[in-house]
Amino acid sequence: xxxxxxxxxxxxxxxxxxxxxxxxxxxxxxxxxxxxxxxxxxxxxxxxxxxxxxxxxxxxxxxxxxxxxxxxxxxxxxxxxxxxxxxxxxxxxxxxxxxxxxxxxxxxxxxxxxxxxx
Amino acid sequence: xxxxxxxxxxxxxxxxxxxxxxxxxxxxxxxxxxxxxxxxxxxxxxxxxxxxxxxxxxxxxxxxxxxxxxxxxxxxxxxxxxxxxxxxxxxxxxxxxxxxxxxxxxxxxxxxxxxxxxxxxxxxxxxxxxxxxxxxxxxxxxxxxxxxxxxxxxxxxxxxxxxxxxxxxxxxxxxxxxxxxxxxxxxxxxxxxxxxxxxxxxxxxxxxxxxxxxxxxxxxxxxxxxxxxxxxxxxxxxxxxxxxxxxxxxxxxxxxxxxxxxxxxxxxxxxxxxxxxxxxxxxxxxxxxxxxxxxxxxxxxxxxxxxxxxxxxxxxxxxxxxxxxxxxxxxxxxxxxxxxxxxxxxxxxxxxxxxxxxxxxxxxxxxxxxxxxxxxxxxxxxxxxxxx
Numbered sequence: 491x492x493x494x495x496x497x498x499x500x501x502x503x504x505x506x507x508x509x510x511x512x513x514x515x516x517x518x519x520x521x522x523x524x525x526x527x528x529x530x531x532x533x534x535x536x537x538x539x540x541x542x543x544x545x546x547x548x549x550x551x552x553x554x555x556x557x558x559x560x561x562x563x564x565x566x567x568x569x570x571x572x573x574x575x576x577x578x579x580x581x582x583x584x585x586x587x588x589x590x591x592x593x594x595x596x597x598x599x600x601x602x603x604x605x606x607x608x
Numbered sequence: 609x610x611x612x613x614x615x616x617x618x619x620x621x622x623x624x625x626x627x628x629x630x631x632x633x634x635x636x637x638x639x640x641x642x643x644x645x646x647x648x649x650x651x652x653x654x655x656x657x658x659x660x661x662x663x664x665x666x667x668x669x670x671x672x673x674x675x676x677x678x679x680x681x682x683x684x685x686x687x688x689x690x691x692x693x694x695x696x697x698x699x700x701x702x703x704x705x706x707x708x709x710x711x712x713x714x715x716x717x718x719x720x721x722x723x724x725x726x727x728x729x730x731x732x733x734x735x736x737x738x739x740x741x742x743x744x745x746x747x748x749x750x751x752x753x754x755x756x757x758x759x760x761x762x763x764x765x766x767x768x769x770x771x772x773x774x775x776x777x778x779x780x781x782x783x784x785x786x787x788x789x790x791x792x793x794x795x796x797x798x799x800x801x802x803x804x805x806x807x808x809x810x811x812x813x814x815x816x817x818x819x820x821x822x823x824x825x826x827x828x829x830x831x832x833x834x835x836x837x838x839x840x841x842x843x844x845x846x847x848x849x850x851x852x853x854x855x856x857x858x859x860x861x862x863x864x865x866x867x868x869x870x871x872x873x874x875x876x877x878x879x880x881x882x883x884x885x886x887x888x889x890x891x892x893x894x895x896x897x898x899x900x901x902x903x904x905x906x907x908x909x910x911x912x913x914x915x916x917x918x919x920x921x922x923x924x925x926x927x928x929x930x931x932x933x934x935x936x937x938x939x940x941x942x943x944x945x946x947x948x949x950x951x952x953x954x955x956x957x958x959x960x961x962x963x964x965x966x967x968x969x970x971x972x973x974x975x976x977x978x979x980x981x982x983x984x985x986x987x988x989x990x991x992x993x994x995x996x
Contacts, residue, residue: 491742499747520860521744547770547865549762550815551753559753561814563763563859571860575752583770597751 494522494536501536503595508536509570518568540567541589542604548581562587564601574599611880614704614847616711617718618840619993620833621650622957627828627943628797629727635665636681638829639723643682646831652717657833659688659715661706663698663947665723665829678721688715694854695981696894697989698722699830699950704850704991706834716836723829726946744858755814758822758897760859760984762814765899767865769816771914774902776816778917780807782898783820783940785926790937792927792967797824798941807898821898823939823948830950832957837996845960848974849881849992856986867907869988870978874908877990883974885909888992890932890959890969891925892952892977895939900985901925904978905933908990927967935959935967949979949989956993 491499494510501508509518514531518539525532543566551559560576564587575598577590586604623645625638639662647654662674675689688709692698699722706718740746749756768774784804790796807820837846851873856862878884885908893901893908902916910931911919919925925933934940936955939948958964959972974994981987 495742495747520748521858547763547767549754549759549766549817550812551755551759551762552812552814553753556753561752561754561759561763563865571862573749573752573754573858573860583767597748598753599748 499595505591507539507541507589509539510534511537518570520570520572542567545581545583545585562601572599574601576601578603614707614711616837617707617834618837618844618846619957620835620844621646622832622954623649624954625829627826630827631728635723635725639721642829642831643721646833650833652833656717657684657719658686659709659718660686661690661702661720663722664693694987696947697949697979697981700979700989700991701852703953707847718834721831722947722950724945725827727826757983759814761897761899762817764865765816771866774917776808777804778921779821779898780804781921782901783807786934786938786940788926789935790941793936796937796942823896823944826943826945828943828945830954832953843961845957845993846996848994849877851876852989854987857982859984862984868903868985870904870907873988873990877992881992888974888976889971890975892956893933894980932969952977
């Protein structure tokens with residue numbers, strides 16, 4: 491695993507979602523791009539996401555031996571898409587969400603409804 | 609490229625192997641059966657083949673050199689090979705590659721083949737192919753519990769419903785349309801009556817997609833023989849237009865989920881052919897999941913954006929409709945050995961050469977084939993075939 495990816499999962503385990511950020515033009519992304527897709531710069535660093543966004547689409551996946559999983563495609567406020575799981579009642583497109591880390595330094599990225607934040 | 613880039617070639621023969629589930633047969637044998645039938649259809653001897661184009665085919669991927677492996681097994685020593693790997697549309701791209709290679713003089717007679725025993729060997733994992741532990745698919749996507757590629761298309765379908773009011777009944781109409789055609793094709797594996805209610809009553813795999821919104825998982829092979837246009841029979845189909853575009857493998861980089869790159873490849877391929885959607889007598893549209901033809905018919909210009917569901921539900925694509933689609937039954941009812949692209953071309957050739965028997969269309973002079981691939985609808989190819 492790359493050093494940046496190790497840092498990413500370590501940070502997720504501590505409760506932060508890091509985004510790869512172009513040093514030159516500030517374009518942000520979740521997945522690694524060796525050259526910035528917008529400006530071509532090879533320089534990037536990991537920066538924390540605000541951790542909020544909204545559900546762009548969702549699907550409830552049936553499993554024979556386990557409970558159904560709600561898989562969500564979230565658009566973060568940084569305009570970055572993330573595929574993750576959702577712990578909440580009826581998901582709907584446009585629903586505000588926040589990251590819901592569970593202390594595990596591994597996937598999936600988990601989300602919960604924004605309203606539940608206290 | 610212009611149409612002239614392809615004009616030196618003609619599709620001389622096309623065939624499928626037996627399709628179904630065959631635990632006792634190898635991919636290589638199915639490929640050989642399809643190739644033998646296509647060569648016989650073309651009237652071209654095996655030894656004349658000097659171009660071999662094979663995408664990933666079943667167990668023919670030990671060395672990731674499937675074109676060389678098939679050549680070795682058939683005793684061929686081609687001077688042109690291609691192993692394009694873009695998903696299920698790859699063989700459609702390879703038909704254009706072969707026509708361009710022949711036109712450019714890189715080979716004279718090309719065999720485009722695809723086969724797999726995916727149905728009997730259960731090669732595909734429900735979470736998708738990727739096993740590289742460093743890959744983002746493994747680290748981010750597989751742990752969500754999604755099914756790949758079904759859940760990706762479920763996300764796309766859900767968004768299309770949200771934006772355009774498409775319903776599950778609209779999606780089901782795609783499966784019903786395919787089934788009506790399959791009833792006319794003795795080789796189709798699902799031929800019994802099917803209603804919208806049947807589709808909606810089948811179990812949900814990944815909402816909003818039901819089992820019957822998803823393609824079959826079978827064994828099978830297909831082959832197309834392409835050769836010089838000079839001296840080819842007058843009815844032998846030509847590549848009138850072709851365009852491809854590729855953008856992403858992961859849904860997170862998919863941008864606008866409900867408009868695909870078919871909105872780019874369709875107009876470009878038709879412009880090359882100097883034709884419009886209304887000039888097409890039929891279409892062959894990749895249909896691994898029912899949302900695909902809905903979006904693709906919109907993006908290719910056969911109906912307005914957002915109207916794909918009502919258009920198909922009106923019966924337009926079924927027997928007797930204004931735009932016959934997937935006249936062999938498609939991947940939903942005919943067969944689907946993992947990559948359906950070449951089967952779309954085989955059926956187009958049958959219709960264009962008036963050899964489609966019970967399901968032969970009265971008018972079949974120009975047919976548009978569209979293949980989508982990439983696992984997340986991020987790879988597209990449009991091929992317009994017809995008489996010169």
